[in-house]
Structures are given as structure tokens and as C-alpha cells.
Amino acid sequence: MVESNPTLPLRSIQEQVQKRLQVGVSIHKVQRAKATATKQVSGDYTKQYEVLRDYLMELQETNVGTTVKLEVVNEPNSTRETRQFKRVYICLGALKKGFKAGLRDILGLDGGFMKGPFPGQVLTAVGLDSNNDIYPLAYAIVETENMSSWKWFLECLGDDLELYSNSNFTFMSDRQKGLLPAIAQLYPQAEHRFCLRHIYENMRKKWKTKVYKDHLWQCRAGSDILLNNLCEVFNSKLIHGRNKPIISSLEYIRQYLMKRICNVKKVMSKAPGPLTPTASMLLERNREASVQYRARWNGTAKYEVYGPWHDQHVVDMANMSCTCRRWELNGIPCRHAIATIHEMTNSGDKVGELYTYVNKVYWLQTWYEAYSYTVDPIKGRTMWPKSTCPFQLTPPPHHNQPGRPKTKRKRSADEKYDKQMQNHGAGEPEKLTRKFVSVGCGKCNNRGHNSRTCKGQGGNAGSNEGGNAGSSQGGNA
Template sequence: MDKVFRAKDMARKHVTGDYTKQFELLRDYALELQATNPDTTVKIDVCPNGNPASPTRQFRRIYVLTIVGLDSNNGIYPLAYAIVESENTASWKWFLENLGDDLELGSNSNYTFISDRQKGLQIVVDQLFPNAEHRYCIRHIHDNMRKKWGQTEYRDHLWRCASTTTIPEFEHLMKEFSEYDKEACQWLKQIPPVHWARSHFSGRAASDVLISNMCEVFNGKIEKGRDKPLISCLEFIREYLMKRICNVMKGMKKAKGPLTPTATDILDARKKGASQYIARWNGENKYQVTGALQD
């Protein structure tokens, strides 16, 4: 059995690479990545060394410009990724500082972030981008809620409150929730609605997404690469991103008209709904529009 395990380990190293050797080649990999992909940002961070004369350093983090955003067809579009020691305040700050440098974000930037309310991330976003809109994923809020209130009715109340687009309707739905369960509603009120309710969003962002599923999708796609040696892991991610971006480009070429396929479907649905309304001229420069309310 020992001989079999040694043979398997040798075969694995031949296929995926040696873990130790790949750390030694990391700087060469970063230079090659930048040489073959113009304008790519790659930054390597190492642990402090008490002996400056030592030729070796201990790897801590690597950053490559890609992060998950939403494209105009409601699909994920990765922009920046990093491999770090752990998800903590220091690593989040290092990552977002690099991202800010690449995207030329200042403390007055009006970007919108959506996260799962990780404490370290919340602190850093508030510190680096105090004017940014920071949304909290509703699915993660519900995960916390159902630890005590697991029934489907609680989830339905939460989603109705989060999805409505006007403040009066939000207040009405929160009142209904309070009447259903005052304690649960009070728990939800501890989370400022500017972070999770559409009715309280600033309106600056072109997207009104409430969940961070796009990140979960991305994480699922790269899961098989996580246990590989460092460079093999980075190449797994890079190749996935390359294939995805190429597939998006192919889809764009097939699109007919000035809009993306998803935007076209949404517009067609709106046009169909609008055809059910009747506009009557009031005799001057206005119209009265009547018809059934649309969801």
C-alpha cells in the first residue's frame, strides 16, 4: 500500500504540479501572466521577515485583477480575485486597496458592493469607501433568521419587505410582519433597511439585486481548483474566466438589436403589459392612464 501511495503521489505531482516547487515559481508565473495578458495586475504579498538578507520569503497572498460583477445581460462578469491566508480584516483591506488602485476608486466613490455581512469586510468597506452603497445579501440574512424562525412564513415576510420599491409599502409590509411576529420583526429592524430593502436603495446603481448568488456561482465553478498547488489553482481560475468571457462574447455576436438578450426579454414583457393600459387625452398636454396593476 505504501508503494501505491508513493506512486499515486508521484503521478499527482506530474499532473498537477508540486506544491513546494510552485511557490518557488510564483514570481515567474506572475511575470509571465503580465507579459501574455497586457494591462493585467498581479500583486504578491509576503510575510515580514526578520532577516532582510535572507533570499527567501513566506508567501501570504496573491491578487489578480478580477472580481464578480453583473454584466448587462444579468450574467456574472469576474473582475478581480485573490488567494489569501484567510478572510479577515487585514486580507480584505489589502484586496480592496488593490482593487481601488486598479479601478481608480477614491474615498468619495459611489460604487455599490453586495456581501454576506462578513464583519471584516463591513469594516473595510466603511473605512475605504465611506460613500459607497453596501448591500447585504438577503439569502444570508434569511439564513441567520431561520436559526430561530425557520418557518416558510418568515422567509416570505422578509422577501416581501426586501422586494418592495416604495417606502410606504415597505412600512406597511413591516407592520404586517410585526403583527405576525413582533420579536422577529424587531430582530430584522436591527439591520438598517438601506442595506437590504430596495425601497431604501439610493438609486445610483443600475442593478437592484438583493442576493450575492453571482459569487456563489463563481465559487462553485472554481471549487475543483482549490485543492491544487498554487499556480495550478491560479491557472484553473484563469482558464475558467477566459472560457466564460469568450462565451459571453459569442452570445453578444448572436444578439439581435441594440439590447442584450435578457434586456430584450424584459422590454418585451413590459411592452406586453403596457398594451393592457388605456391612455386618454385630457384635452391639454397630459394623459390619464388606466388599467390593471402589474406585478
Template sequence: MLEQIDENPDIPVKAVQEQFQRQFAIGISRMKAYRAKKLAKKHVEGDYVEQYALLREYANELIQQNPGTTVKIEVEAGPDPGNNTRQFRRIYVCLAALKQGFKALGRDFLGLDGAFMKGPFPGQILTAVGVDSNNGIYPVAYAIVESENKDSWMWFLELLGADLDIGSNSNFTFISDRQKGILPAITRLFPCAEHRYCLRHIHENMKVSFKGDLYKEMLWKCAAATTIPEFTLAMDELKAFNKKAHLWLSKIPPLHWTRAHFSGRAVSDILLNNMCEVYNGKIVEGRDKPIISSLEYIREYLMRRIVTVLNVIENSEGLLTPKATEMFDKIKQDATHYHVQWNGGDHYQVSGKPNSARVVNLAARTCSCRGWEVTGMPCRHAVAALWEKAATGGRVGALESWVHPVYTMDRWKLVYSFKVNPINGRTLWAKIQLPTTIVPPKHHTQVGRPKKLRKRSAIELEELTQSGRLSKKQTKAACTKCKNTGHNSRICKGQAEAGTSATAGKSGKRAKVMKPGKGGN
């Protein structure tokens, strides 16, 4: 402003002084508002430093109100052995209700991930999240550690294995990104486990050298293949397109990322670690709070979530969960396009497109497409075979009875019958008499305003629009009336009628013979 006066002496000095005073007053008011907000936040959430000293009392209260809960606190002693303070390092929590619910679920499948804390002290939240009967998230355990490394993952997984009875020879299934700390930790603790790599992270690494949607489509085609021949064919297509890309992808063992090599132990064909991403999004507002407030934010969310799911259960009907019913209805609709031949025993030959016949063994509950084996849900070939068996006088019963029990309403209700109990305020916590006090970990405050938003991946940055939102380019919107893609409700002309014509198989009738030029593989 003073430079403008020098250049233009016609500007009155009094106007400049008034403008400066207004800006100064605005700055003072903002500073007062910031201080008031900081004091209010401290009063509501508690002080960041003081809450570390209350961790033992909090853990004791949590265990008292939720018997069977596991809480482990790890501290570090300073160089002076006579010092009565211990520096916080880690805390692990596995609530009894979630532990019991996961064991009742019977789905040996967990996603593992870490997320940064956003308060003044460093740390990361490690989480283990399962998939429930409705294919929704089911958090099991969480921990706040110093950083995401091999040592912290070893500590977390050892405690998790003890809580869930996962032995070193267990055939459990994990899914995670390829973080350097988690890979050796799982290999060392659970050498017999099936470890899947999140396909999104593989694609992010692949995109550094091989850009374009065609590479993504080929990667997904390889990963989605359910049989070894289909996987080999998809890899050969990638090799013909780009030998370097094929060589890069071949270095990742297919056991970790393609359905053709998955076993059926997890009762899931999931390729993405979306369950952890969803969970981290739910607790993001609790990651910048003091440590006890952060842990309480997570516990209260888990308590509310169980109530929310129970309300959905009360309004649901049928043998299967709502999501499983939706998936199975789609399978039954696809099964109407297949032709079935019976061998007089338990084997059926199911044909769709030319040279795409599949063999179904109803006694073993398997299909050569491996869809039934991997997901636990009869594939379209198996459903067509079941209709053929019913049409020839065999005893089939309800088709839903052939689905794995993990998808049933009874199993879903059992999982959420275990409740997370509330706890008292800190004024009612029992005092823990110990000679040492827990203090926060060391931390050097960084210059500048603390970052709140997470770092976006390279894929997300490319897809962002100028408004900061993800682009909808190359996505197909679904009509809210008929649920089909390619148009919206404003111009809908009843296209849903065409998609519901082939439903005869749902009533138990014999599968239709596929018309020439239609069907699937």
C-alpha cells in the same frame, strides 16, 4: 473473523486466512493506486511547495502577456533578518481585459465573496464579480489571502479601487454577506458607497429564531417593495404577525436590503449575491490545486468564458441582449392591462387595480413605482405611457431605445471585445533575480482526510432529501412546450395560447383599457 471462529468452530481456518490475504492484497493495490495517482497529480499540477518559489516568475509572465494586468504579491519576513526566505501571505490578480471590460460596461456594481482553498496550505480566495449586459456574471479580480478578515479585505479592496478608479467619495454599489471583516472595510474605504446585504444570508440568520416559510415570504415582500409606503406596509404586516421578528429585522438598516431604499446607480435591483455563488461553483475544482495551478485554473476559465459569450453574441439579434429582451417582452405583455391618461405634457397617469395609479414622467424617465429608476428598464407603467404617447402623435421610436444602454447589444459586444491572452509554460518564464525565495505559509496538517465539500447552510440541510439532493417540494415545474407552470409537456394541452393573447401593445398600438378584475398595481 477470529471471534466468529471462537463462536463457531466449524468455520475452517484456511478460509479465514484466504479471506484475510484477499483483503490485504486489496489494501496494497489501493495504496499503490493512491501513490501512483499522487505522483501523476504532482507531475501534472506541480508540487505544492515548489510553486511558491515560482510565483514571481509567474506574475512577470502574466503581466508580459497581458499588458496592463495588476499582480501584487505580499510576503512576510521571518524573525531572522539574515534569512533569505520570505513566507507567502497574499497575491492579487486583476487581468487587463477584465479591468477594461468592466470599465466599458458602465455598471457600477460588484459582488464580493470569499471561498476556502482546499489544498494542504490554508487560505481563501477573495473575488469581485460584476453583472454584464446580459445579466450574466463578469469576474473582475481575485486574490488568495491568509483568511477572510478585515485586514485582508482592506488590502483587496484598496487594490481593486485603484484598478477600477473607485475613489473614497465614489457612489459605487457593492453586495456581499454580512461577514465581520468586509463590513468595516467597505465603510472605511468607500464611505459613500451603497452596500447591499445578500438577502439569503439575512434569511439564514433570521431562520435561527424565526422558522417557517411564512417568515421567508414576509421578508421577501419587504425586500421586494420598490416604494417606501409599500415597504412600510409590508413591515407592518410582519409586526402584526410577530413583533419580535419585526424588531429583529428593524435592526438591519433598510438601506442595505430593500429595493425601496436602493438608488439607481447600480442599474440593478438584485437582492442576492448569486453572481459570486455561480463563480465560486465554476472554480471549485481549482481550489485544491497548488497555488500557481489554482491561479491558472481561474485564468483559463476566464479566457474560455469570454470565447463562450462571444459565440452567444454572434448568434444573437436585436437591439437588446437576449436576457434583456426576455425581460422587456414580459414588461410589454404586462403593460397591455393598464389604462393611461395624459396631462398634455410629459406626465401620464397609469392605472391598474383600484387605488394603484402611478405617475410616469417621460422627460425625466421616471415612474412613481421606482422600477424604471432602479433597474434602468422602463416598467410596465412607462411602456403603457409610451404607447399612449405614440397613439396621440408623439415621437417615441423603438421602445428599446428607452432602455438603459447597459442592456444593449452594442455595449455587450464592447465589454467582451477585450480578450484574456494565454501564457507560456514555466520553462519559458524569465528568471527573476532576487536574493530572497518565497516559501509556503505555515500550516499544521489536520488529522483525517481533507474535506472537499463545502459546508451547507442550515436552509440547505433542511431541504436535502435522503438521496442528498435538494428537495423540489413547494416548487413549480415549468412545461418545456409552453413554459407555463402547473403541468409538464406530457399532459400539455396548449395552455400557451392563453398567455399570448394580450400582445397588441408590442406593435406600437395604444394600450388596451384594463378589464374589470384584471391588471396589476
């Protein structure tokens, strides 16, 4: 039952045992039994560190070109036969080759919490494919999210992608701890974008109106990638794998990546081409909007394009650019460029097919090349190669945090506001907050506590009127 449904509730297991075996068991015994069954299915958290090197060797042998880097805690006593685990980085060879074939030099960086007795952080690097879908590249399990771990992760990425300090690359993140100075030190020439949603949430603490939100979206560049959703989508697929032992967790990620490539190939086989489905949709949308625009030729490669609402821009066909900047940012001809191409066709110029003006990253052939590499399966644990390292790997240190572990994700202020507005629009009353409301006491007429928690502080004789007003005001609130 646990293997088929790991999230099976304890009460459900207790009821099934009573029905099948006619035996009454306590809920605590069911909890211990489920923990034992989970350990047998997923593996032991501590013992999996002992065979982690064997798993990494098997991964490299079956997947050619895979990069694996394992780091342990520095041990001052060199005679000890054990070393504590610190970090592990994996970049599968198929994903590395596919990312380079996809021709999109942008990566989203994010981290997620590991669960279990030895928690840490799962760092991920996710790119975009030709269909504007996610393309996971590399992942790592580190001790915590700080500048040291991010710098190590970025150095490993730089070695795989051949990035240098002067490389022109683009990173996107949610302003994680230590990530900003790490990128600034390693790749000072790279562009570092920030997720617009997190910028909005930080600034919304001071500006709460919808007018600010509308102005914020208008001032951003017309790029398709304003949010770090590519990492959020990938991390959401790994939720059920982050509570497993380390090898089971790494295998959960590898199996998802292997299955995902197969699913994308099924979608790819149905695409008519010559562009990817997303690029075809965007190009058709711009083509329909271009019928409202007219182009004037200036005798060179430049055209003056005008349309409704005084929308007028200059298109340079020699540089394949437009002053609206959408063609350069997206790689897909904007409505002004398509209107110019129509004018050139009417003038008898040879312009070719419209899709040839789209950047090659959106071509169906590029999409095929990115997913032409596959993640290979691995053998069972009994057939893994044995590591010759003389040191035995042990789990990292862990200290239990006080209180009950939290299982639900904290909702942001923007999400709470949207939820309240949704409930209010659906006819449900909007929940009011009691924050910043001062409560009055009915005994001593002081503010800051109520009559139940009053300890006889003694109110001022001249403040009865103010105390009553404060009590009434707090009660009404």
C-alpha cells in the same frame, strides 16, 4: 489516468492495474502512486512558490494592463535569503477594461477555501454584464478571511477602478468576516447590499414560517440583484482548481476566464439585438403586461397610469422615472412607463423606438464592447522570464487541523428544510429531529442518559412516577 481524470477512485485504479498488468497491489500503494502521479501532473506544492514571481512576470508581459501585487510576510532578520508568501492579487487587463466598458458599477465580493497542504482563501470580485451574467473582475489568494485581507483586497480593487472614499459604488456580499468594517473605512459613501438568502437564513432561526419569507421578499426593493449568486456561480467554477498548487490554481482561473470570453462571444453572435437576450425578454414581459393599463396626461411631462387591482402610479417622462421605482432600479421601462409611451404614440407624439428608453447597459453594443477585450495565452514554464529578486519565496506556514478533513459543503438550515419538504411532498416520510428531547434511564429513572450509559447515579424514591413518564416520553419521541 490521473491527468485525464484527477478524481479517479483508488479502487478503480487498483482494478485497472490488476487487469492490465496481472499484478495485485494494496490500496495503500495505489494511494501513494496516485499522489506521486498527481504531483507530476499538477506540480509540487512547495516548489511552485519558488517560481511564482516568474509566473507573475510572464502574466504581465503577455496580458497588457494586468495588475499583479505580491505581498510577503515581514521578516525581522533582513539578512535571510527567503521570504514567506502571504498574498497575491491579480486583475487581468482585459477584464479591467471590459468591466469599465460594461457601465455597471456593482461588484459582488466572496471568498472560498483553498485546499491542500497550504490552505488559504480565494477572494473574488465579480460584476454583471449587459446580459445579467457574471463578469469576473479580480481574484486573490490570501492567508485567511479577516479585516486585514479584505481591506488589502479592496484597496487593490480601488486602485484598478479608480475608487475613492467618496465614490458612489455598490458592493454586495454575504456578511463575511471583516468585510463590513473594511468597506466602511475605505468607501464610506458606497452602498453595501447584503444577500437576501443569508438574511433570511439568519432570521429564520427565530421566525420559521413561510409567512415571514413572503413578507421579507415583499419588503425588499424591486431590484434584480437580491442575491449574491454572481459570486456563488463563479466560485462553483473554481472548485477543482482550489485543491491545486498555487501556480496551477491561478492558471486554472486564468484559463477559465479566457475560455469564458470565447463562449460568451458565441452566444453574442446569435443575438438579434438591439438589446441583449435577457433585456429583450424582460422588456417584452413588461410590454405584454402594459396592455391592461391606461395613462392620463396632466399637460406636462407627467402621466397618471392606472390598471387592475387599484394599481396606480405616476410616470415622469422628463426624468424617465415611475413611482413604482422599477424603471430606475432596473433600467428597463416598467409596465406603467410602456403604457405611457403607447398613449404618447396615440396622441401623435414622436417617441421613437421602445428600446431607446432602456438603459445603455442593456444595449447589445455595450455587451460587445465589454467582451471586445480578450485574455491572452502564456508560454510554457521554460520560457518564463527570470525574476531578479534576491529573495527566494517559500510557502506560508501551515498547521494541520485535527480530525479528518471535510470534503462536503455544509448545508444551511434553509437547504435542509427545503430538502425535507421536497421528500415529504414526494411521499417520503419527513425525518424528525431528536434535538431538545430528554432521554430517560430505565435503571435509575433519571433523565439525561439511558440505561446503557448509566453509572448508578441512583434515582429519587419519590420521582419514580416522573422518571417513568420521562422514560416513556423519551422512548416515544
